[in-house]
Amino acid sequence: MAGTGLADAAAWSNWAGNQHSRTAAVLRPSSVAEVAEQVRSAVEAGERIRPVGSGHSFTPVAVGDGRRMDLTRLAIDVRVDIDRRLVTVPAGMTLRELNVLLAGHRLALPNLGDVDAQTVAGAISTGTHGTGATHGGLATFVEALTLVTGTGEVLHCSAAEHPDVFDAARTALGTLGVLVEVTLRCVDAFVLRAHERPTSLGGVLADLPGLLDAHDHVEFFWFPYTTRAQLKTNDRVAVDDQPLPRWRSWFDDDFLANAVFAELCRLGRAMPTLAPRISALSAWALGERRYTGRSDAVFCSPRRVRFLEMEYALPREALAEALDALRRIIDGLPFKVLFPVEVRFTAADGIWLSHSHGRDSAYVALHQYVGMPYEPYFRAFEKVATGLGGRPHWGKLHWRDAGSLAPAYPRWHDFRRIRSHLDPQQTFTTPYLATLLG
Ligand SMILES: Cc1cc2nc3c(=O)[nH]c(=O)nc-3n(C[C@H](O)[C@H](O)[C@H](O)COP(=O)(O)OP(=O)(O)OC[C@H]3O[C@@H](n4cnc5c(N)ncnc54)[C@H](O)[C@@H]3O)c2cc1C
Known part of the structure; x- marks a missing residue:
């Protein structure tokens, strides 16, 4: 459920x-x-x-x-075409189940986000992405999909069959119908070598073009009130030669990244003046480490500390200006920010409502621990991001509406045309979606 x-x-x-x-x-x-x-x-x-x-x-x-x-009970036969590396699954399958299924066939998705709890349909419908300068979001891996439209028609589409519907439906927030089946283009299973290391925000920004060229997947976290950042690069390697010992992985991923951080967040919520020291401590606690593992195990980790999040996709060249403005926003807030700011990258794609439509993007994600004030923080950055041509992640908090979003998406009106055609009675609309998409 x-x-x-x-x-x-x-x-x-x-x-x-x-x-x-x-x-x-x-x-x-x-x-x-x-x-x-x-x-x-x-x-x-x-x-x-x-x-x-x-x-x-x-x-x-x-x-x-x-x-x-x-859709969890929807019975669809899983089909695996090993030679073409195509896998067809029920749209309600979770990414975690999918990763296990693919591993069993020595296949994998080319890229993933931070967690694997989402369903395939939910992930592609909001433009869920990982990081990698040459990788698109998860919806770009979709080769074909089947949709039950607002007239009850079962529509199969791909780049060859109903190509307009395909470009609209890969990221459609559930407004074109019910996704029932999705075919994903996979790659051979691979091992990733992760390298995490502390650095400075200035250093990582200065080195960014070289880092994006040199590594398959680059992301970094900046710790508010400090100049410190934690850089993480993941690269494809031939063998799993440096697996983290089980206890170490439990300590680093689970204990450190979740349990200790949860305590620090609770402390910071009770005593906000400690937030700058907590931020510095979090940056210090995350040292350097290298490890290898199956791709999905390296990409995804558990998230048990609850938070609220906003994430903006920006034209890549606007990143430094956005972070500079963000630093000033955080320093001027009447409350403190406990979570680091996450920065990731994706390649341009052609999906009409994709945040990366037509441009290489840098994603800036703001988080705030549950129970802490967040709206003035998120709204202030939204103003900056909007001015820089930013597009909000469809699944993460923002306050944009159809009037402000339409100019940010060149195919906005084409999407609306397909939507009126596929869902004439607006069966897949809600009051929120009416404001968001018009
Ligand atoms: C802890 C956490 C970590 C996250 N990490 C990342 C990340 O690394 N990268 C990233 O980009 N995002 C991330 N997200 C955001 C998340 O990936 C998206 O919000 C995603 O949409 C959630 O998928 P879901 O299965 O929960 O879908 P839901 O949130 O339940 O639904 C999302 C949308 O999909 C529609 N939908 C669902 N099923 C269907 C269907 N069968 N047919 C048609 N429409 C459907 C829904 O109506 C809704 O509009 C994260 C969120 C959390 C809470």
């Missing part, structure tokens, strides 16, 4: 606990025909349907005001 904190089947909330909904009907179709039947029945009743994934979006994208559709 999607989401967390369920009191009963009708109640739903997201991972962060900041979005809730309640419904009179939870639909759990077990076949594509049943999805189509349930869509037609909702249309006849004049009711709306909201498909949900794992509830890992911070925005109300998965909050519905009609019937909620949970």
Whole structure:
């Protein structure tokens, strides 16, 4: 079942606990025909349907005001074409299940984000991404998909079949219909060597072009109130030659990255004046380490410290200016920021509502520990990011609406045309999505 904190089947909330909904009907179709039947029945009743994934979006994208559709019981045969490295899965499969499935066939996704709890449909629908200057987000790995539209039609699309629908539907926030099946282009399974090291923000920005050229995957964290940053690069290597000892990986990933950090956050929330020292301590505690492992195990790690997040995709050349403005914003806030700022990179793609549509991007993610004030912080950066041509992550907090977003997406009006065609009765709209997309 999607989401967390369920009191009963009708109640739903997201991972962060900041979005809730309640419904009179939870639909759990077990076949594509049943999805189509349930869509037609909702249309006849004049009711709306909201498909949900794992509830890992911070925005109300998965909050519905009609019937909620949970795809976890949808039975679709998994098909694996080893020679072409194509894998077809039910859209409601989680990335964690997918990674295990792929590993069993010696395949992998070319890139992943920080966690693997999301469903395939949920991840692609909001433009979920990892980092890598030459890698697109997860939706760029989609080779084909099957959608049940707002008329109950089952539509299969790819670059060759309904190419416009394909470009619109790979990232569509659940507004074109229910994704039931997704075919993903995979690569041979690979091992990554991770190298994490402390550095300075100035140093990492000065070296950035060289770092992006030299490494497959680059990201860094900047610690507010300090000049310190933690740089992480991941590169493909032939063998798993430096696995972290089990206890060490537990200590670093779980204990240090979650349990100790959770304590520090609680302390900082109770005594905000300590935040600058906590930030410096967090930067200091993360030393240098190198390790290798199966790609998905290196890309993804558990996140048990709850937070709220906003993330903006910026034209890559605007990154230094954005971070400079962000430093001034944080220093001027009437409250403190406990989480580091995360910076990642993606390559340009052609998906109409992708944050990286038509341009290489740098993503700047702001986090704040649950229960701490965040809105003035996020809003102040949103103003800067908007001025720099930024596009907000569809699954992470922001306050933009259709009027302000349309100029940021060259294919915005094409998307709206496809949407009116596929969902004429607006069965897949919600009040939030009406404001967001018009
Ligand atoms: C701890 C954490 C870590 C994260 N890390 C990253 C990261 O590294 N990179 C990144 O880019 N993002 C990240 N995110 C954001 C997350 O990847 C996205 O919000 C993603 O959409 C969540 O997927 P989900 O399965 O939970 O979908 P949900 O949040 O449940 O739904 C997302 C959207 O997909 C639609 N949808 C779901 N299923 C279907 C379907 N079958 N058909 C049509 N529409 C559907 C929903 O209606 C909704 O609009 C993170 C979020 C959290 C909480």
